[in-house]
Amino acid sequence: MAKHEVKLSAKNFNSEWVKSLKKKEDFVKEAGPYDKVDLEKIYDQITKKDS
Amino acid sequence: MSILNQAFCASSGGNTGIDDCSLTLKNIVRGFLVPKSFEITAAQLADPDTALAALIAATKSDNASLRVYPLPEVVGITDSSEDVVLQTLGYGTPVPVRQGNYNLTFAYLAGGNCVNGALQKFNQGNYRYLGVDAGGVLFGVKSGTSLKGIPLDYFNADKFKFADGTNVTGFAYRISFKPEYLNGNLGFVQMDLLSLMEIDGLHNVVLVQSGARALGVFKVLATTGCAGTNMYDLYDTELASAALWKITEAGKDITITSVVADPNIKGFTITMSTADPDYVAGGPFFVTLQPVSVLEAAGVVGFEGLTLKVA
Numbered sequence: 001m002a003k004h005e006v007k008l009s010a011k012n013f014n015s016e017w018v019k020s021l022k023k024k025e026d027f028v029k030e031a032g033p034y035d036k037v038d039l040e041k042i043y044d045q046i047t048k049k050d051s
Numbered sequence: 052m053s054i055l056n057q058a059f060c061a062s063s064g065g066n067t068g069i070d071d072c073s074l075t076l077k078n079i080v081r082g083f084l085v086p087k088s089f090e091i092t093a094a095q096l097a098d099p100d101t102a103l104a105a106l107i108a109a110t111k112s113d114n115a116s117l118r119v120y121p122l123p124e125v126v127g128i129t130d131s132s133e134d135v136v137l138q139t140l141g142y143g144t145p146v147p148v149r150q151g152n153y154n155l156t157f158a159y160l161a162g163g164n165c166v167n168g169a170l171q172k173f174n175q176g177n178y179r180y181l182g183v184d185a186g187g188v189l190f191g192v193k194s195g196t197s198l199k200g201i202p203l204d205y206f207n208a209d210k211f212k213f214a215d216g217t218n219v220t221g222f223a224y225r226i227s228f229k230p231e232y233l234n235g236n237l238g239f240v241q242m243d244l245l246s247l248m249e250i251d252g253l254h255n256v257v258l259v260q261s262g263a264r265a266l267g268v269f270k271v272l273a274t275t276g277c278a279g280t281n282m283y284d285l286y287d288t289e290l291a292s293a294a295l296w297k298i299t300e301a302g303k304d305i306t307i308t309s310v311v312a313d314p315n316i317k318g319f320t321i322t323m324s325t326a327d328p329d330y331v332a333g334g335p336f337f338v339t340l341q342p343v344s345v346l347e348a349a350g351v352v353g354f355e356g357l358t359l360k361v362a
Contacts, residue, residue: 005314006311006312006313006314006320007312008311009291011291011292011294012291012292012293012309012310012311013293013308013309014293014294014306014307014308014309017293017306017307017308017324030308030324030325030326031308031309031322032268032308032309032311032320032322033268034309034311
C-alpha cells in the first residue's frame with residue numbers, strides 16, 4: 001500500500017521551543033524525522049513572525 | 052427586648068391567594084449532576100440565554116470537580132417516594148413525624164452501556180441535582196438570589212437489565228432527597244426546552260500508543276471513548292498541533308517539539324525535546340491532551356483527553 005505524504009505546517013511545532021533554539025540547524029536536527037527543506041521553511045516562518 | 056428564654060414560634064400557615072399564573076412542574080425529562088458549589092447567579096439569571104450560557108459553560112469546565120454533568124434524556128419515571136411517616140400515640144392519635152424522602156428512578160436509553168458505566172462513577176459522589184421538566188423549567192433550590200442544585204441523599208446509576216425479547220435493555224438512575232429542599236424552597240427558571248435538551252456532556256478521547264517508542268518520538272492513535280471514532284478522521288488538522296498536547300515524566304512537563312498527523316496510521320507523531328533537562332530517555336511518559344477550553348479554542352469542541360502511559 002502506498003505511503004501517504006506527511007504535510008507539515010508551523011502549527012505542528014512548539015513555537016516557543018523553536019524560538020529558543022540558536023540556529024536553524026538545531027531545529028532541523030531536533031524537530032523530528034521530516035523533510036529538511038520543509039523544516040527550514042517552517043523555521044523561517046516561526047522566527048520571522050516576531051521579527 | 053431580650054431574646055432570653057424566648058421560644059421560637061414559627062408563623063403558622065401562609066397566605067393562600069392564587070395568582071393568575073403559577074408553576075406546576077410537568078414530568079421530568081432530564082437532569083444535571085452539579086457540584087455543591089455550582090450556582091446560577093442573579094446576574095446569570097438576568098434572562099434565559101445568560102442562564103443557559105452559564106449552565107453550558109459549567110459542562111465544559113476544565114476542572115472536573117467543578118463541572119456540571121448532563122444526565123441522559125429520561126424516558127420514564129418510577130416514583131417510590133416515602134409517604135409521610137406517622138407515629139400513632141398511645142390513645143390512637145396519629146402524629147406526623149417527618150415528610151418521607153423523594154425516591155425517584157429515571158429510565159433512559161441514550162448512551163446505553165457506555166453512559167451507564169460513566170454514570171456509575173458518580174454513585175459514591177457528593178453531587179446535587181438540577182431537573183428539567185417537559186415545559187422547559189429548570190428547577191433546583193433557591194439559595195438567596197441564586198439557583199443551586201438539590202442536595203441528594205444519594206445518586207445511584209443502577210446496573211443495567213438485560214433485554215429479554217420483550218423488553219429492551221434497561222438503564223436507570225435513581226436519586227433520593229429530602230422534600231424540604233423543594234417544597235417551600237423550590238427555585239426554577241423558565242427556559243427553552245430544546246436548548247436544555249441539546250446540552251451534551253464531554254466525550255472522552257482515548258489515546259493508544261502505535262508502534263514502539265523511539266528516542267524522543269512516539270505515535271498515538273486517538274479515538275472517542277464510546278463509539279471508538281478515530282479523532283484523526285474528525286480533527287487531523289486541529290490535533291496536529293504541539294500546543295494541544297501535554298507530556299509529563301516523573302511529574303514534570305516535558306517540552307513537546309512537534310505533533311504531526313500521520314495519515315499512514317491515521318494517528319499523530321509526537322516528538323519531545325531530548326534536550327529538555329527534565330527528559331529522561333527511560334520514561335515512562337504520560338501523554339494527554341490539553342484542557343477542554345484549550346481544545347475548544349482550537350476547534351476541538353466537547354472533548355477531554357484521557358492519559359496514556361508510554362513506557
